[in-house]
Amino acid sequence: MLDVRGLRIGYRAASGTRLAVDGLDLKVAAGEITAVVGESGSGKSSTAHALVGLLPAGGVVLGGSVRLQGEELTGLGERAWREVRGRRIGLIPQDPGVSLDPVKPVGAQVAEVLRVHGLATRRDAPARAVGLLAEAGLPDPDQRASQYPHELSGGMRQRVLIAIATAARPRLLVADEPTSALDVTVQRQLLDHLQEVVTTTGTAMLLVTHDLAVVADRAQHVVVMSQGRVVEAGPAGRVLADPRHPYTRELLADAPTLAARPPRGRPGTAGSAPVTVPGPASADAAPLLRVTGLTRAFPVRGPVLSRRRTRTAVDGVGFELGRGETL
Ligand SMILES: Nc1ncnc2c1ncn2[C@@H]1O[C@H](COP(=O)(O)OP(=O)(O)O)[C@@H](O)[C@H]1O
Ligand SMILES: [Mg+2]
Known part of the structure; x- marks a missing residue:
């Protein structure tokens, strides 16, 4: 061709x-x-x-x-x-x-x-x-x-x-x-x-x-x-x-998908030994970010203009993110 x-x-x-x-x-x-x-x-x-x-x-x-x-x-x-x-x-x-x-x-x-x-x-x-x-x-x-x-x-x-x-x-x-x-x-x-x-x-x-x-x-x-x-x-x-x-x-x-690789540890941790994450000091125990019940909806134009509808893109999402963590 x-x-x-x-x-x-x-x-x-x-x-x-x-x-x-x-x-x-x-x-x-x-x-x-x-x-x-x-x-x-x-x-x-x-x-x-x-x-x-x-x-x-x-x-x-x-x-x-x-x-x-x-x-x-x-x-x-x-x-x-x-x-x-x-x-x-x-x-x-x-x-x-x-x-x-x-x-x-x-x-x-x-x-x-x-x-x-x-x-x-x-x-x-x-x-x-x-x-x-x-x-x-x-x-x-x-x-x-x-x-x-x-x-x-x-x-x-x-x-x-x-x-x-x-x-x-x-x-x-x-x-x-x-x-x-x-x-x-x-x-x-x-x-x-x-x-x-x-x-x-x-x-x-x-x-x-x-x-x-x-x-x-x-x-x-x-x-x-x-x-x-x-x-x-x-x-x-x-x-x-x-x-x-x-x-x-x-x-x-x-190629990461073709050669199986060990997961990377935290920055500064070397080798393939299991990474032990130090527990947060008690003062740091509270998450830096806490999200609860996050909901986001968008209005959509339907074929019938008079009828107002919404599309829910995010529905009641919650998570926490602590110091030094990647989510
Ligand atoms: N619009 C442009 N003007 C000048 N040089 C370009 C332009 N587009 C690409 N190049 C040059 O051509 C070469 C090949 O680029 P490109 O075809 O985009 O590579 P790839 O898609 O493989 O990343 C590069 O050196 C790039 O800098
Ligand atoms: Mg290209």
């Missing part, structure tokens, strides 16, 4: 052009996931954005080839990109906090993709958008569709972004650390959903991640990047079981 060869990306600055990606090769097949891993600044996001023609200002593709179903994408004009982006390649961006339009209800943002690509009429787009939100696993999609991004949790926003990216049924999904900002449970649910999209619809997915456990569980192929170059690539199972490049070995050694 996607064949990238010798891709070079640079950022122009007053002092000259700085290379961010220097000769990247990768392929993604239909119905498969290719993962891109590497340390922060290794060029993963630059690659992801170049694949959808959305490099930030100053960013330029300096060379190489990007083919989608055999068709060259480098050098496309903006008009041609608009036919590809969203329609044939969907991008799931890294940061759900800043990637949605803050002044538009989320349902309208999904509907817009369908309208822009001529896949729905003005009349049926809203209902189709609700269907797409439901498919992406957003609870109460009917009601949520009329809410604004700031009224949703991070996980819900990411589901909206997934609904937007998959709305036009693109052949390729590019996901840039789609779950890095989310807790592990939501992360697993979203990755399960994306994986199902890939396997049931034959979509190809390029998954940028720094989580090697995600690579092990989800990807067929992996490309390891360091400082703008591919240092190792191959079948995910082989690369993880038998890493050949020192950098990949280092990444594996640093």
Whole structure:
């Protein structure tokens, strides 16, 4: 589906052009996931954005080839990109906090993709958008569709972004650390959903991640990047079981989820012996912070305007926090 060869990306600055990606090769097949891993600044996001023609200002593709179903994408004009982006390649961006339009209800943002690509009429787009939100696993999609991004949790926003990216049924999904900002449970649910999209619809997915456990569980192929170059690539199972490049070995050694680690003790306690926490002096026995019966509810706009309803976000929570403790 996607064949990238010798891709070079640079950022122009007053002092000259700085290379961010220097000769990247990768392929993604239909119905498969290719993962891109590497340390922060290794060029993963630059690659992801170049694949959808959305490099930030100053960013330029300096060379190489990007083919989608055999068709060259480098050098496309903006008009041609608009036919590809969203329609044939969907991008799931890294940061759900800043990637949605803050002044538009989320349902309208999904509907817009369908309208822009001529896949729905003005009349049926809203209902189709609700269907797409439901498919992406957003609870109460009917009601949520009329809410604004700031009224949703991070996980819900990411589901909206997934609904937007998959709305036009693109052949390729590019996901840039789609779950890095989310807790592990939501992360697993979203990755399960994306994986199902890939396997049931034959979509190809390029998954940028720094989580090697995600690579092990989800990807067929992996490309390891360091400082703008591919240092190792191959079948995910082989690369993880038998890493050949020192950098990949280092990444594996640093992966907390793959190598079981002893829990860390308090600062200043060394070794793996059980940590004995000194009991608080009697004067300090009272907690520094005590929270009881904390409740927070938000008003929600229902389909029927006259009926005022609330959604309880926090319901009678209580806890205590003592000196020197982390909760
Ligand atoms: N908008 C930008 N302007 C200038 N340099 C950038 C910009 N975005 C990224 N870079 C540079 O490109 C390199 C790769 O960054 P990036 O692709 O964001 O890496 P990653 O996603 O792997 O953390 C870094 O050296 C970074 O500083
Ligand atoms: Mg990045």
